Amino acid sequence: MAEPLKIALxxxxxxxVGVIRLIEANAALIARRAGRPLQVTVVxxxxxxxxxxxxxxxxxxxxxxxxxxxxxxxxxxxxxVGGSDGPALALARTTIEAGKGLVTANKAMIAHHGLELxxxxxxxxxxxxxxxxxxxGIPVIKALREGTAANQIERVYGILNGTCNxxxxxxxxxxxxxxxxLTEAQAKGYAEADPAFDVExxxxxxxxxxxxxxxxxxxxxxxxxxxSGITRLRAADIAQAEALGYVIRLIGMADTAAGGLFQRVxxxxxxxDHPLAHVDGATNAVVAExxxxxxxxxxxxxxxxxxxxxxVVADLIDIARGEVGAAFSVPVSELEELAPAxxxxxxxxxxxxxxxxxxxxxLAEITAALRDAGVSIESLIQKGRAGDSGKVMxxxxxxxxxxxxxxxxxxxxxxxxxxxxxxxxxxxxxx
Amino acid sequence: MAEPLKIALxxxxxxxVGVIRLIEANAALIARRAGRPLQVTVVxxxxxxxxxxxxxxxxxxxxxxxxxxxxxxxxxxxxxVGGSDGPALALARTTIEAGKGLVTANKAMIAHHGLELxxxxxxxxxxxxxxxxxxxGIPVIKALREGTAANQIERVYGILNGTCNxxxxxxxxxxxxxxxxLTEAQAKGYAEADPAFDVExxxxxxxxxxxxxxxxxxxxxxxxxxxSGITRLRAADIAQAEALGYVIRLIGMADTAAGGLFQRVxxxxxxxDHPLAHVDGATNAVVAExxxxxxxxxxxxxxxxxxxxxxVVADLIDIARGEVGAAFSVPVSELEELAPAxxxxxxxxxxxxxxxxxxxxxLAEITAALRDAGVSIESLIQKGRAGDSGKVMxxxxxxxxxxxxxxxxxxxxxxxxxxxxxxxxxxxxxx
Numbered sequence: 001m002a003e004p005l006k007i008a009l010x011x012x013x014x015x016x017v018g019v020i021r022l023i024e025a026n027a028a029l030i031a032r033r034a035g036r037p038l039q040v041t042v043v044x045x046x047x048x049x050x051x052x053x054x055x056x057x058x059x060x061x062x063x064x065x066x067x068x069x070x071x072x073x074x075x076x077x078x079x080x081v082g083g084s085d086g087p088a089l090a091l092a093r094t095t096i097e098a099g100k101g102l103v104t105a106n107k108a109m110i111a112h113h114g115l116e117l118x119x120x121x122x123x124x125x126x127x128x129x130x131x132x133x134x135x136x137g138i139p140v141i142k143a144l145r146e147g148t149a150a151n152q153i154e155r156v157y158g159i160l161n162g163t164c165n166x167x168x169x170x171x172x173x174x175x176x177x178x179x180x181x182l183t184e185a186q187a188k189g190y191a192e193a194d195p196a197f198d199v200e201x202x203x204x205x206x207x208x209x210x211x212x213x214x215x216x217x218x219x220x221x222x223x224x225x226x227x228s229g230i231t232r233l234r235a236a237d238i239a240q241a242e243a244l245g246y247v248i249r250l251i252g253m254a255d256t257a258a259g260g261l262f263q264r265v266x267x268x269x270x271x272x273d274h275p276l277a278h279v280d281g282a283t284n285a286v287v288a289e290x291x292x293x294x295x296x297x298x299x300x301x302x303x304x305x306x307x308x309x310x311x312v313v314a315d316l317i318d319i320a321r322g323e324v325g326a327a328f329s330v331p332v333s334e335l336e337e338l339a340p341a342x343x344x345x346x347x348x349x350x351x352x353x354x355x356x357x358x359x360x361x362x363l364a365e366i367t368a369a370l371r372d373a374g375v376s377i378e379s380l381i382q383k384g385r386a387g388d389s390g391k392v393m394x395x396x397x398x399x400x401x402x403x404x405x406x407x408x409x410x411x412x413x414x415x416x417x418x419x420x421x422x423x424x425x426x427x428x429x430x431x
Numbered sequence: 432m433a434e435p436l437k438i439a440l441x442x443x444x445x446x447x448v449g450v451i452r453l454i455e456a457n458a459a460l461i462a463r464r465a466g467r468p469l470q471v472t473v474v475x476x477x478x479x480x481x482x483x484x485x486x487x488x489x490x491x492x493x494x495x496x497x498x499x500x501x502x503x504x505x506x507x508x509x510x511x512v513g514g515s516d517g518p519a520l521a522l523a524r525t526t527i528e529a530g531k532g533l534v535t536a537n538k539a540m541i542a543h544h545g546l547e548l549x550x551x552x553x554x555x556x557x558x559x560x561x562x563x564x565x566x567x568g569i570p571v572i573k574a575l576r577e578g579t580a581a582n583q584i585e586r587v588y589g590i591l592n593g594t595c596n597x598x599x600x601x602x603x604x605x606x607x608x609x610x611x612x613l614t615e616a617q618a619k620g621y622a623e624a625d626p627a628f629d630v631e632x633x634x635x636x637x638x639x640x641x642x643x644x645x646x647x648x649x650x651x652x653x654x655x656x657x658x659s660g661i662t663r664l665r666a667a668d669i670a671q672a673e674a675l676g677y678v679i680r681l682i683g684m685a686d687t688a689a690g691g692l693f694q695r696v697x698x699x700x701x702x703x704d705h706p707l708a709h710v711d712g713a714t715n716a717v718v719a720e721x722x723x724x725x726x727x728x729x730x731x732x733x734x735x736x737x738x739x740x741x742x743v744v745a746d747l748i749d750i751a752r753g754e755v756g757a758a759f760s761v762p763v764s765e766l767e768e769l770a771p772a773x774x775x776x777x778x779x780x781x782x783x784x785x786x787x788x789x790x791x792x793x794l795a796e797i798t799a800a801l802r803d804a805g806v807s808i809e810s811l812i813q814k815g816r817a818g819d820s821g822k823v824m825x826x827x828x829x830x831x832x833x834x835x836x837x838x839x840x841x842x843x844x845x846x847x848x849x850x851x852x853x854x855x856x857x858x859x860x861x862x
Contacts, residue, residue, distance in 0.1 A: 022723050026583055032648060032761045033580045131578075137724035139578025147562075147570025149464045150744030152457055217463060275730065278709045292453050293568035293741035296731040299706065300724065310724035313581030325752055330463045 004039035005320040008068040009059075010091055011080030012045035015105060015132075017052050018305030019078060019312050030313065034320035038313070041073045069095030069102075076101035076127070076319055078312060084108035096120045096128065101324070103315040105132035105308055111206035111222040114213070115335070118327040128327040129315035134207040135160060135284040137307025138300040139314060144214045144288060145329040151290025153215040157253035157429075160207040160265075162282035162302035163191045163198040164230050164250040168238070168267075169280045172247060177235045190282065200229035201250065201265040208252035212263055214329050215288065216256050217336055224340035225252075225263040232424055233267060237353055240381060240395045241269050246351075247277045251429060260341030269351050269397075269428045276429070344404030349378070349428040352406065354394045354413075355420045362418040366394060373409035375401060391420050397428070435470035436751040439499040440490075441522055442511030443476035446536060446563075448483050449736030450509060450743050461744065465751035469744070472504040500526030500533075507532035507558070507750055509743060515539035527551045527559065532755070534746040536563035536739055542637035542653040545644070546766070549758040559758040560746035565638040566591060566715040568738025569731040570745060575645045575719060576760040582721025584646040588684035588860075591638040591696075593713035593733035594622045594629040595661050595681040599669070599698075600711045603678060608666045621713065631660035632681065632696040639683035643694055645760050646719065647687050648767055655771035656683075656694040663855055664698055668784055671812060671826045672700050677782075678708045682860060691772030700782050700828075700859045707860070775835030780809070780859040783837065785825040785844075786851045793849040797825060804840035806832060822851050828859070 007023075009016055023030065023038050031037040043056055044065035062068055065087060069077045077095040079102060081088040088109050095102045096117060104110065110117070110130050121128035131141045135158070144156070159165050163185065170181045182199065185191035197203050205225040213220040230250050241248050246269035254263045270277045275297050279285040284302025289295045301307040328335060356362045363382065370377060376399040383393040398406065410423050438454075440447055454461065454469050462468040474487055475496035493499055496518060500508045508526040510533060512519040519540050526533045527548060535541065541548070541561050552559035562572045566589070575587070590596050594616065601612045613630065616622035628634050636656040644651040661681050672679050677700035685694045701708045706728050710716040715733025720726050732738040759766060787793045794813065801808060807830040814824040829837065841854050 018723075022581055026581060026722070029583060029648065030581060032765055137721075138727060139574055142573065142578050143570055146749060147573050147745055148741065149748045150453055150457060150461060150741050152460060217460065275709060278706060290568075290741060291457070292449075292737040292744075294732045294735075294738055296569060296729075298727075298729055300727040304725075306723040307725055310579065310581050310721060313723075314578055317580045318577060321756055323754065334463055 002036040004037040005034070005316065006039055006041045006073055006075045007316065008062070008071065008074040008077045009040055009043045009080065010045070010065040010068055010077060011082065012043060012052055013080065014305045015308045016045070016080035017054050018309035019080065020054050022309040022313050030317060034317040036320050038316055038320060042068065042071060044068055066090045066094050069098040069100040074100060076103060076316065078316070079104040079106060082106055084112040089113055092117055093120070096124055096126060099124050099126055101127035101319050103129045103312055103319070105130065105312060107133040107203065107206040107210065111209045111220060114210065114220050114327070115332055119332040121327060122331055125324065127319045127324040129318065130210070130327070131315050132308045132311035134210050135286055135298070136300065136302040136304065137310045138284060138286065138298050138302070139311065140211070140286045140298045141214065143296070143298055144211065145325070148288055148290050148293055148296065149329065151293050153288055153290055154257070155253070155255040155289045156211050156215040156286065157251055158286035159249055159276060159279050159284050160204040160252045160286070160302070161198055161250055162284055163195065164204070165279065166190050166282045167199070168230060168248055168250065171233070171235055172238050172242070175235050175239065178231060178233055199231050201227040204250060204252045204265045208254055208263055208265055211286065212254035212261060213335065215254065216261065216338070217330050217334070218261050218338045219335045221261060221263065221338070221340065224261070225265060226343070227265045230267050236383065236393055237395070237424070241351065244379070244397060245272050246270060246428070247272065248426070249276055249279070251276070256338065256341070258341045258345065261338035262341035262343065267426050269426055271430045274429060274431060344402060344407070346403045347400055348403065349400050349430070350398045350406050351426040351428060352396050352398065353424040355391045356394055356418050357420065358390055358392045363394060365416060365418055366413065369412040370409045373412060374405045375409050433467040435468040436465070436747065437470055437472045437504055437506045438747065439493070439502065439505040439508045440471055440474045440511065441476070441496040441499055441508060442513065443474060443483055444511065445736045446739045447476070447511035448485050449740035450511065451485055453740040453744050461748060465748040467751050469747055469751060473499065473502060475499055497521045497525050500529040500531040505531060507534060507747065509747070510535040510537060513537055515543045520544055523548055524551070527555055527557055530555050530557055532558035532750050534560045534743055534750070536561065536743060538564040538634065538637040538641065542640045542651060545641065545651050545758070546763055550763040552758060553762055556755065558750045558755040560749065561641070561758070562746050563739045563742035565641050566717055566729070567731065567733040567735065568741040569715060569717065569729050570742065571642070571717045571729045572645065574727070574729055575642065576756070579719055579721050579724055579727065580760065582724050584719055584721055585688070586684070586686040586720045587642050587646040587717065588682055589717035590680055590707060590710050590715055591635040591683045591733070592629055592681055593715055594626065595635070596710065597621050597713045598630070599661060599679055599681065602664070602666055603669050603673070606666050606670065609662060609664055630662050632658040635681060635683045635696045639685055639694055639696055642717065643685035643692060644766065646685065647692065647769070648761050648765070649692050649769045650766045652692060652694065652769070652771065655692070656696060657774070658696045661698050667814060667824055668826070668855070672782065675810070675828060676703050677701060677859070678703065679857070680707055680710070682707070687769065687772070689772045689776065692769035693772035693774065698857050700857055702861045705860060705862060775833060775838070777834045778831055779834065780831050780861070781829045781837050782857040782859060783827050783829065784855040786822045787825055787849050788851065789821055789823045794825060796847060796849055797844065800843040801840045804843060805836045806840050
């Protein structure tokens with residue numbers, strides 16, 4: 001059998017340790033499939049003495065993780081440190097500059113610095129791989145880079161954040177409100193102590209910008225992902241959606257239909273006949289629609305040490321097999337610089353929800369604004385008081401129309417004394 | 432840009448023509464992703480003069496398709512002829528022997544001769560690829576060969592035949608019986624004039640044997656796939672299943688849990704919470720359960736010229752990029768020769784349905800047989816007469832138990848004058 005692929009592992013949190021466990025547990029079959037063994041030679045983390053439940057004595061220890069790639073006993077570095085900049089980025093740069101491959105699960109770093117790193121990797125003819133950065137154990141980077149490579153991708157979208165999907169599913173099942181479910185999710189370890197990254201959509205936006213770059217052959221443009229999270233959703237929104245035949249899911253969606261690059265992370269009403277409506281709990285799912293393949297769906301665990309390790313080691317096996325292709329499917333120099341798409345002309349249906357004072361004339365004010373903006377209402381529900389707040393919820397679904405009309409209606413109502421909070425606008429995913 | 436990959440295309444049916452259309456329509460993006468253009472240089476089919484709706488004048492024509500691989504203007508042959516033996520197999524052999532790559536959508540040929548062809552391809556260091564042979568446009572071969580390569584796969588299963596799934600979905604939606612729906616599907620072109628290959632499960636068995644080989648690193652063993660189709664299903668079975676919270680799907684399933692290789696194609700009752708229960712119409716879906724990745728689902732169009740062409744051209748792009756790995760993920764010499772698994776000890780729940788004469792004592796006879804075989808009944812439904820046939824349907828679901836007990840009960844009832852046809856036994860997929 002050929003020489004082992006010698007691996008340095010930086011970062012020994014749950015996921016880093018998961019990689020070690022996987023490589024140990026499945027060593028024989030990995031060697032058979034890779035054509036050579038994968039061998040962790042050296043590890044590094046901030047704290048050497050921390051107990052991690054795995055025997056590290058057989059691996060060398062490196063105090064300065066940034067120089068891992070410069071060691072002679074290393075062919076490829078696995079970066080499990082996290083953070084878009086700082087030590088992770090320093091490590092990534094020195095590794096590639098040293099002519100070694102890099103495998104990472106770091107979506108923030110790839111969303112912010114992926115192009116720089118990919119260009120450096122091409123320059124050095126080494127691999128840069130990040131399957132684990134998007135949708136955990138689902139091999140969706142590979143699916144887009146290779147599996148659907150024959151297609152013009154018309155749209156890529158999906159459920160990219162397991163924490164949000166878990167919270168939404170529990171809200172759906174229990175009728176409880178967001179804040180309440182979040183607290184429980186934090187207690188159970190399904191949500192971080194600082195949940196903003198997840199629940200405000202940033203994590204999904206990182207992943208979406210990476211998927212979009214590969215799907216459309218465009219430069220990663222995280223800065224222009226239109227992002228809103230799930231924090232404003234109420235149990236009543238979910239109940240309304242259900243009554244109309246929908247569930248609410250945080251959807252990241254990208255296309256190039258209008259020429260520019262459209263990227264949006266937002267809660268959507270998803271029709272119950274759509275496959276994403278059945279994606280529950282911490283599961284992730286990605287849909288790619290190709291001009292020949294039609295709609296493809298990839299679904300699985302979006303996080304967790306096992307699934308993440310599965311994706312990291314799949315990248316290592318590819319490297320061991322000699323697969324050193326362009327990180328974003330085409331060389332960085334050939335990625336297009338697409339302007340952000342204007343969204344006003346996008347056609348669609350929307351769910352609008354207003355929290356209003358319970359007094360005469362409010363409904364007339366709202367419907368007049370919609371009329372003046374040219375928004376046509378398909379169905380409207382006025383609900384009684386929300387608790388004892390004296391507020392009433394007005395929810396509606398519009399007919400298909402341009403997004404600009406809905407924005408205009410919201411603008412017309414801006415500052416209205418009748419509204420106790422800004423209107424909530426959710427787009428509808430029918431098919 | 433590098434030299435084009437020169438392609439010979441054998442077989443110009445709908446799918447062969449689809450490959451030409453795709454390569455023409457997406458030429459620029461394919462060249463960017465592959466790093467070089469894909470160029471069809473020569474085509475071959477039985478009848479040169481048949482109108483095909485595509486301009487073939489720019490391609491050379493070869494009357495004798497079997498020698499395509501021997502031509503100097505060919506790097507790789509795409510075999511779209513079909514049939515497990517005959518010209519397809521002759522072409523595959525001569526192509527590989529000539530040191531050229533082979534891409535095929537031919538599941539029957541790979542199920543029967545894949546090992547021989549893969550060994551020859553390894554010998555000649557050329558690619559043998561067959562993404563399109565399983566689940567149409569879904570890149571599931573790649574997912575198993577590469578995406579989940581880090582995992583010990585515990586179980587692989589799915590909906591592998593679009594015709595059957597279409598028929599079952601229509602039966603479900605309309606309450607109509609199998610024969611009726613089949614006739615309509617044939618009229619609409621969703622089922623072949625000779626539907627046996629599809630509805631009796633052979634096509635799904637071909638695909639399952641290929642998936643199992645890759646997933647478990649085992650030699651393809653089509654001969655031992657336990658296969659039954661959907662022809663015996665009645666509308667009443669589907670209605671019963673639905674009343675119990677299940678749909679009926681033709682599932683191909685493989686595992687190695689008992690040491691040997693278990694491979695079965697059979698209609699299953701699929702619990703409505705299982706992702707496969709939402710796979711409707713001609714869609715295919717494959718589930719792979721890895722020991723680190725957990726459950727992964729891959730879903731999409733299982734047939735059709737567009738999706739099939741998408742898979743074929745993905746293989747060509749891989750070849751253009753230089754990916755020439757083992758067809759079954761590990762070299763043929765390292766594939767294990769697994770004995771077929773004994774199934775008697777498998778634990779599970781089952782749906783049993785009896786068509787019986789409407790007379791006293793019949794139910795007692797059946798339940799006595801079940802008792803004597805040690806089968807415990809979870810729920811039992813006796814339905815009134817089926818039409819005016821004088822027959823009554825008795826359907827039940829068993830508690831979890833060994834398959835051997837159910838087989839024994841069926842054996843005890845063999846030849847009973849009370850039964851108008853052999854009992855129907857379907858396994859239940861709860862999770």
